[in-house]
Amino acid sequence: MVQITQLNSTDTDFQQNLDKLLAFENAQDDAIDVAVAKILADVRELKNSAVIEYTNRFDRLSINAAQDLELTHADLQHALAILPIEQRTALQQAADRIRGYHEKQLLASWQYQDGNSLLGQKVTPLDRVGLYVPGGKASYPSSVLMNAIPAKVAGVKELIMVVPTPDRERNDMVLAAAAISQVDRVFTIGGAQAVGALAYGTETIPQVDKIVGPGNAYVAAAKRRVFGIVGIDMVAGPSEILVICDGKTDPDWIVMDLFSQAEHDEMAQSILLCPDQVFLKQVMQSIERLLPEMPRQEIIRTSLKNRGALIQVRSLDEACEISNKIAPEHLELSIDQPEKWLDKIYHAGAIFIGKNTCEAFGDYCAGPNHVLPTSRTARFSSPLGVYDFQKRSSLIQxxxxxxxxxxxxxxxxxxxxxxxxxxxxxxxxxxx
Missing domain, CATH: 1.10.287 (Helix Hairpins)
Structure with a gap:
């Protein structure tokens, strides 16, 4: 039996129960923060030697010299060359779509005359950006594409990627994605020491202007601490999906869309809003039937139990109102004539329009960025984009x-x- 919260918007305690469901304490773990502070202080003072020491300790390596931490362009091209043709083609096709979308985002400089004066805006790219990429078994080449390509489209002069290789384990798809994205330099380091190296610079690793990319709790804590010395993209919370459905989509489709976020980790959130009680029961039946087929079923099961919900609403209008309060990272409008409802949505990281548009398309290859605001921050922030790698100077004469x-x-x-x-x-x- 799969446990998942089931709510009805007509219940007198609905708002209270919804608030409880949405509550997520993104507080820092004190022990992690103390450990990260020590690592960052060591890297700031000792530079290469600290990076080497921590890399050897945490990734179980035996590196002696900092130059051994850097991969060459030949290494990246080799990773691309040895990929199965299907994977290589998929990476290239995704990269082309992501690049095409982000080229539309380029900001332009402008000027105008105000009487006898000139006023305007000058747009310039960041000089150097650091890209953190998880390594080992939890490797995501799609994150390389989504972070590196908009930086390159923006005109960033140098893109430095850091990726840990625990037990010397390299992921060829990650390195191939770096080659396709035209990453300039790659260092095989991770954790807080990698964030420190990018933020402060070492004898080998150049200091950057901004650090982007996902990581574990230590990476997130390190990014918080170095913010102000360098820019950061965001400190993201668990992944989220909210589906608004009119009850006319195949329930199996809806369930798999909910699973697609729940399988990330136990704290991910998957919510369905629907006015059709019969359809909600069909979805529950599909959950029971499909979950045993999933390789990550225990993670999905825990995620659905902890933070998932099936919510019956009075109408699609009310569903849109609730969605705006939740401000989800991913929002699917799995309804007939979805364009009609688009104007009612104000707060969401990415909006997937129509029943054929699953969130997974956005994760990999649709084109828009998959680095999105979480934990209700879509109320005031936006997806990662080219504009995150450009800055504006005011012109006054x-x-x-x-x-x-x-x-x-x-x-x-x-x-x-x-x-x-x-x-x-x-x-x-x-x-x-």
Whole structure:
């Protein structure tokens, strides 16, 4: 018997139960934070020697020199060459679609004349970005594509990838993805020591301007600590999917979409909103029948028990309202005429429109980025994109005919704030 929370929006305690279901404490583990602080301090002070020591300890290696941590372009090309043709083709096709989508996101510089003055915006790429990629058995070549390609489209001059190789285990698809994405340098390090190396720089590993990419709790804690020294993409929580269904999709499809997120880990969240009680019962039957077929069934089972839910709603309108409160990472609109409902959705990381559009397409090859805001942060943040690797500088050039006009405004406001040097600086521009 599979346990999963079943709610009805007409229940008087529905909101209370929903809040309890959504609650996720993303607090830091004190022991992890203390360990990470020590690792980062060592890397900052001792540089290469600390990176080598921690890499040997945690990845069970015997590296003696920092140069042994770097892979060559030949290594990456070899990994690409030895891949089965089916995998190589799939990686390339996914990369092409991801690149095509992100090229649409490029920000442009602009200028305009305001009287006798010039105002505008200059857009420039980051100089150097670090990409953290999990290694060993938990390897995700799709994450390489999703993080590296928008950085390259943005014009980032140098992309440094770090990927641990515990027990010297390398994942050829990850390295092949790095080759396809035109990653510039790859170092076989991971954990907090890799984040520290990217943030502070060592004799061998250059300091970067921003660190992106997923990692475990130690990596997340390290990214939190180095933020401000470098930029970071986000500190993501467990994966989430919310499906709004009108009861007309094959229940097996819906169940497998729910499973697709639940199989990530025990804290992942899978929720279905539907007004059709009969369909919800059919979904429950499909869960019972399909779960035993899944290789990761115990993870799915625990995820559904801890954080999953089947929720009967009054209407699709109400489903959209609830969805906006949840602000899910992934939202599937598995309904007829889904475009009609799109305008009612305000908060979601990615929206999958129509019953044929499963979330897995977005994870791998549709084109939009799969690095998405979690834990309700879609209320105020966006998917990773080219804009995360570009920055904007304001352009201001005041012409001689405008100095008196702007100078008087600035002078009045500066005196009002008690900042006399500001005022005098402005006044110098228009007084004889």
């Amino acid at each position: 005041v012409g001689p005919q405008d100095t008196a006009k702007l100078g008087r405004i600035a002078s009045v406001l500066a005196h009002g704030e008690g900042l006399q040097a500001h005022a005098r600086s402005a006044e110098y521009r228009f007084k004889d």
